[in-house]
Every structure is written in structure tokens, then in C-alpha cells.
Amino acid sequence: MESDDRIERWFQQYGNDIYNYLAYFTGRRDVEDLVQEVFTRALRGLSDYEGRAQPKTWLLTIARHAAIDSMRKQKMIDWFPETVLGFLISKERTPEKALVLKEQLHEVYQAMNQLKRTYREVMILRLIEGISTEETAKILGWSEAKVSTTLHRAIKQLQKQLTNRGKEVHLHDAIF
The missing domain is CATH 1.10.1740.10 (RNA polymerase sigma factor, region 2, helix turn helix motif)
Structure with missing residues (x-):
């Protein structure tokens, strides 16, 4: 009981x-x-x-x-939360900025889904869920160093994909 x-x-x-x-x-x-x-x-x-x-x-x-x-x-359905884009644009939302947010969301969404699963996992835990490096390491069964390295590589890869799409977004500077 x-x-x-x-x-x-x-x-x-x-x-x-x-x-x-x-x-x-x-x-x-x-x-x-x-x-x-x-x-x-x-x-x-x-x-x-x-x-x-x-x-x-x-x-x-x-x-x-x-x-x-x-x-x-079953096959995974692509989806990426709008909350991640909060650090990409200003908090002031005009109709124009809302449209830009939707466009950026779509771009990040597509780029995120091109990342390998381990990159997506660590980004979800660290950036979206806000889980500490230590706790993320325990959840994934990794060392803290691997979590940090994988997050760094994931952000770099996401930046590269966004740049290749013609989007100038500096995720690393916005997060760290």
C-alpha cells in the first residue's frame, strides 16, 4: 500500500x-x-x-x-515546440514578429528533425525540459562530459543546418 x-x-x-x-x-x-x-x-x-x-x-x-x-x-511524427524559439527573437510580439516566429519555428523544426536521435534527446532534456547536466547524464546513462559534448555538437549541427537553409541564427550565443 x-x-x-x-x-x-x-x-x-x-x-x-x-x-x-x-x-x-x-x-x-x-x-x-x-x-x-x-x-x-x-x-x-x-x-x-x-x-x-x-x-x-x-x-x-x-x-x-x-x-x-x-x-x-510506430514511426515518429515530426514536431518541435515553439518554446525553444523564445531565445531566438524578441519577447515583443507584433503581427510581423509573430509571422517571423512561425517561419523560424518551421525552419528550426525541420532542422531539428534532421539531427540524429542522440542530439535531439540531449537538446530536449537540457534546453526544453531544463534538466541539469548531472540529471541528464543519469537519464541517458552517459557521463556528464558526454552530455556537455553532445549538447555542444547538437547546437553546432543545428546552427549549421539553419545556416545552410539561409537562416542566420546563433543558438550557441543565445543559450550560453
Whole structure:
């Protein structure tokens, strides 16, 4: 009974984060079944949870594996959130700037989907979800150095793709 209570508390506390992560990771918004799968797996594996990682980190690791399993069954749909473009343009939104935002979103969206999966994963966790380098390393099963290096390479690759499309965007300067 105690484990059910803990999972229920974690669902209340981290359910939205898990949902958002899965939506970004899979490229779909209909991830309710995957969220349910994550917490079902967590309930089944709770006896193996040793508390070395934060519960959110452990749940995001489960979410990653559930998403990968799901992606093996069906093709990933392309989608990229508008929130990432917040650092690309001014916060002042005129109709013209809103149009530019949509155009930039489309360009970043297409370029992001050309990146290899590991680049997309680290960008989602670090830049969209705001997960620390340490926690990202735990989720992905990587070293912190690999997370930092992969993020740096992903940003460079995204910049290169945007430049090749004729878009002058300096992601690295805007993020760091």
C-alpha cells in the first residue's frame, strides 16, 4: 500500500513533466498511454528503486525507455515546440514578429528533425525540459562530459543546418 501512495505522490508531482518529456521525445501530444505505462513500470519496479537518483530522474529514465519501445512500434511524427524559439527573437510580439516566429519555428523544426536521435534527446532534456547536466547524464546513462559534448555538437549541427537553409541564427550565443 505504501508503494502505491509513493507512486501516486510522484504522479501528482511529476506527471506533467513526464507528459511533456514524452510529448517532446515522441513528437506526439497523445502520450497519455505512455505516461500511464511509465507509472505502471515504476510501480512494478519500485522495489528496485534504491533512491540513488531523484525520483524525477528515475521516472524520466523509465519514460525514455518507454518512448524508445513505443517508437520501435510506430514511426515518429515530426514536431518541435515553439518554446525553444523564445531565445531566438524578441519577447515583443507584433503581427510581423509573430509571422517571423512561425517561419523560424518551421525552419528550426525541420532542422531539428534532421539531427540524429542522440542530439535531439540531449537538446530536449537540457534546453526544453531544463534538466541539469548531472540529471541528464543519469537519464541517458552517459557521463556528464558526454552530455556537455553532445549538447555542444547538437547546437553546432543545428546552427549549421539553419545556416545552410539561409537562416542566420546563433543558438550557441543565445543559450550560453
